[in-house]
Amino acid sequence: MAGRTRVPPSPLEAVREAGFFVQTEATRIALEQSREDLLALRVPAAEQALRDLAERPDGAVAAYYHLATAALLRVFLTDAGEAVAAFDGYTDSLAAALARRPETRWRRYLAAESRLQQALVAAKREKHVRAALLARSAYRQFAALQDEAPDFAEAYKGRGLLKMAIGSLPRGYRRLLRWLGFSGTVEAGLADLEVAAACSRYNREEALAVLGLTEVLMNLEPARGLERFSTLYAWHPDSPLFGYLYGFALLRERQGRRALEVLEAVAHRGDDPAYLYVDYADYYYAEALFLHDRFEEAIPVFLRYAARHPGPALKALTYLHLGLAHEMLGHREEARAYYEKVRATRALDSDVAAERQARLRLVRAMTPLDEALLRVENAFRSGRYAEAEALLATLPVDGARPDVRARAAFWQARLHHALGRFDEALEEYRKVMSLQPNDRDRYAPWSQLYIAAIYEQRGERERARRAYEAALAFGSTYDYHQTLEQQARAALEGLD
Structure with a gap:
């Protein structure tokens, strides 16, 4: 892939069995190219190549697993309903392809990974009981695999993610899960993810991304998390996904100027059909402009996000920022129109806080002191x-x-x-x-x-x-x- 710095090989690679049941060099090369396209978020090209790969005698398992992964990306990055149907179809095809393969650790690993992916999609669709049951099944499969083959580095990413999720729950829930046989802490999950990041051949980037997000969002080691995203961005400089994640982390860590540069570069790929564009990059690019008091420039980017992204994610914050930007420019009536649109459609911190602030602004216009305090907040949050x-x-x-x-x-x-x-x-x-x-x-x-x-x-x-x-x-x-x-x-x- 153009511009990519190659990841050094893992020291365990030489002793691994053939991944994804791939047996021929031609299939291996085709799979690697498809993965390169997928990591760069050239999803249309990756999907076409993977559909071709599914026709090879030794390519079906690899193809359907990665097609399901591509659909998973579409579910989370676009909120498009048709992506869920595609994901379900590829998951069924993967299960059928695995059923024709011998009982090996790769078969058990891919079955566990598929369960984990299904749990993530169910959680995204707010089907929480189904998500919990699928996560429980995945946890058991990963645990059995790690007990049997502790040197199988591919399995550490999935179980690490599950351990970390358990560790993030309130203590009462964790006690109940321990009683049911499921234990995990954030620290233990991070340790497993470190193994995957260091030794896995196929899960390295994903493990690094999860580690980085955890360290930044939970304020554990944000500087280290930022370094991980910098590494991913250096490996995949043309990937809208890793560019977005790096820009997001820079913004969280109050490195506003660099965040603007990275997110602006990602935004320029927004109209390139070769890429699955990350709409969220538009939101954070607009926020970076807003935090630099560039309100007029932020408004059209916020509007582009509102128009392009079909789901509810970040919509409450988008309309709140549109209202605040107009009010800072002296456009009170335009501001009121956007405040009216702010709705907490999900029980998330950001949505609830945005709706409360919008209601306040509807009844009380910003005073000069309010405006000055907003500029103080912007200056601090942008570094x-x-x-x-x-x-x-x-x-x-x-x-x-x-x-x-x-x-x-x-x-x-x-x-x-x-x-x-x-x-x-x-x-x-x-x-x-x-x-x-x-x-x-x-x-x-x-x-x-x-x-x-x-x-x-x-x-x-x-x-x-x-x-x-x-x-x-x-x-x-x-x-x-x-x-x-x-x-x-x-x-x-x-x-x-």
């Missing part, structure tokens, strides 16, 4: 710390409402924290909590979480533990409580 500090120094917060003063103190604390000024950060976080904004605002509980993080960074483990537990004691009425609870539980697990 423009000097600009954020200068803006904070001029904020006229004396006499403002307690919730406004809490917001100002929160972003001042975040800035101190990011710059390593921990004592000043602790003082500001405590100020936020003393202001006691209403129980829907996130600033007090998140301040408590960041206080815990500072204690942990300082090596004060017992103080950190108590502070994380205090963050979890805030209840579940405030914005982004699910994310806080997940991060706090993962941090407590790491302290055990």
Whole structure:
């Protein structure tokens, strides 16, 4: 593939049996090219080559597994209903092809992988009971395979993902699952994924991507997660998927300028029919523009995402940002029209918070102080710390409402924290909590979480533990409580 830096071979490759029941060199070469196209997200070309591969005597298993994987990508990246039907069909064809093969570890592995893929699709479609049953079946198959063949590196990705999912659940659910014979922690899942990333021939990129997302989203080792995405992007520079993931991680880690560069490059592939485009890249490119106060440029990109993506993902945030962008440009009536469109169609942190903020903005226009605070937040979240500090120094917060003063103190604390000024950060976080904004605002509980993080960074483990537990004691009425609870539980697990 043009521009790709080859991944060094795994030290275990020489002793592996033929993967996917491939027996001939011609079939192996055809499979490798199809995988190259799939990783680059040239899905139409990959699908055609895989359909041809299915006609080879030793190619059916490999073809149907990767066709199911391509359909899985379409399900998650496009929300298109027809992709689910295609996935179901390829899964059935894979099962039939496997039934004609001898009982080997590759057959058991692919059966477990297929169960895991089906569980992911069921969860995406919110068929939670079916997803749980399929995940249980996959867990048992992976566990048996690892017990029998601990050197079979391909199996570590799937079971690692399942262990990590179990470890992310509340403790009560985990106790029940242990009683039923299923155990797992985030730490154990990450360890299995590390094996897959280092030794697997076919799951290396996927394992690296899951590791990176976990480290970034759960704030475990975000710098390491960002490095993983940088590696994937270097291996596959023309892949919209890895470009999107790298840009997303850069934005999360407040490297706004580099995020803009990467996401803009991905956005330019949006009209190329050779690629399965990642619509989400449009959303995050628009967000990167918004965070740099480039509101006029952000609006058409947000609108493109709203028009192109058929599902509900990120739609509430899209319409909220369109409203805020118009309001920052002085277009109050246009802003109101977009605020009216914000609906929390899913019980996700971001959707619920977006709807609440939109309702607030419908009844209360942004004041000059609100606008200044938004620019402070944008400057901080895009990594423009000097600009954020200068803006904070001029904020006229004396006499403002307690919730406004809490917001100002929160972003001042975040800035101190990011710059390593921990004592000043602790003082500001405590100020936020003393202001006691209403129980829907996130600033007090998140301040408590960041206080815990500072204690942990300082090596004060017992103080950190108590502070994380205090963050979890805030209840579940405030914005982004699910994310806080997940991060706090993962941090407590790491302290055990």
